[in-house]
Amino acid sequence: MQMLRGMFGILMTLLNSPRPVTRKKLAEKFEISERTVSRYIDAMSADCDIPVTASYGTGGGYSLADSYRLNQTYFTKDEYNRILACLGAVDGELDDEIMLALRDKFVNLKSNLEGEKFLLSGEKLVIDSTAWLSPNEYRNTMSAISKAIDEMKTVTLDYIDKRDSRTKRDFDPYTLVLKEGVWYVYGWCRVRNDFRLFKLSRIKSLVITDKTYERSSDGDVHKKLKEQFIDRDTVNIRIECDGEALPAVEEWLGFESVKEKGDGLFEAEGYVYSEDLLVKKLLSFGSHVKVLSPSFVAEELLTEIKRAARLYE
DSSP states (O other), X not given: OHHHHHHHHHHHHHHHOSXXXXXXHHHHHHTOOHHHHHXXXXXXXXXXXXXXXXXXXXXXXXXXXXXXXXXXXXXXXXXXXXXXXXXXXHHTTSOSHHHHHHHHHHHHHHHHOOSGGGOOOSOOOOOOOSXXXXXXXXXXXXHHHHHHHHHTEEEEEEEEOTTOXXXXXXXXXXXXXXXXXXXXXXXXXXXXXXXXXXXXXXXXXXXXXXXXXXXXXXXXXXXXXXSOOTTOOEEEEEEEEETTTHHHHHHHHOGGGEEEEETTEEEEEEEEXXXXXXXXXXXXXXXXXXXXXXXXXXXXXXXXXHHHHHTTO
C-alpha cells in the first residue's frame, strides 16, 4: 500500500509539473530515500506502463512522455474502468442524489463516445470499503451522516471509544474522511467543545436531530489529518524478521526502513499504532518476527502468546 501511495504521488507531481522533477526533490517531498524514488519510477514504467523519461544535466530530471500528457484530454478504456469502480465503491455508502447523478453522467458519457478507448471490457478493479459483517448497517451510517452534512443538521451519536467507554454526544458533522482504509467523520463535538474525528465503526447508533448548525471557518479537516488521531497512540518499534516475513514487513514499515543483518535475517524500525492493534499485527507474523524494542511491546506479545497456549494445554 505504501508503494502504491508513493507511485501515485510521484505520478501526480509529474503530471502537474511543467518541467522535469529531480530525484532529490521527489525524495524530499515524499520523505523517502532517493533509492526508493528510483524503485518506484522503475515500477511505474515496468508494471504500470507509465512512460516516465529521464533527462540529465542542468534542468534535468523525471518527466512524463508528451504522448501521455496529450492523452489526458480524454479518458481511456482503463481510466473509465478505474473511475466507475471508485464511484461504485462509495455509491452504496454515499447514497445521495449527487453520487447517483455523477455516476449516471459518467455511464452516459461513456455510452455516447466512440472508439475503443471509451469501452468497458469487464470489471478489472473492485473497491469496497465496507466490512464483511453487517455491510448494510455500515452503509446506513454513511448515508445518514452524508444526509446530515448536506442539510447541516446536528446528530446524536452513541459512541464507544478505544477504552470501551460508551457515551452519547451531539455532533455537527462537517466531512467524511477515508484515512488508511478507515472511515471517519470530522466535525464539531458539542460535548468536548472542539473539532474531532470519530471512527465510523465505533458509532453504534446515530439519530439526525432537528437542530441546525452553521459551519465554522475554523473547521479545517486538512489540518486535523496532519495531527495524530485522537483514539490511537503510536510507538517506535524495532523488529527482526526472516526472509519469509520480509515482503509483509516492507509493506508495513516501508522499504527504506529495512536493513539486512546477514544469515537470512533483516531488521526494521518505524512508528506504528500501538495497543491491541499492534499485538494482533505482530501475532499475524507467527515465529517469523521478533520484537527487539521497546520491551513493553515484547512483554505484551509474550503475555498474549501464553494466554493462547493455555487454551490448548
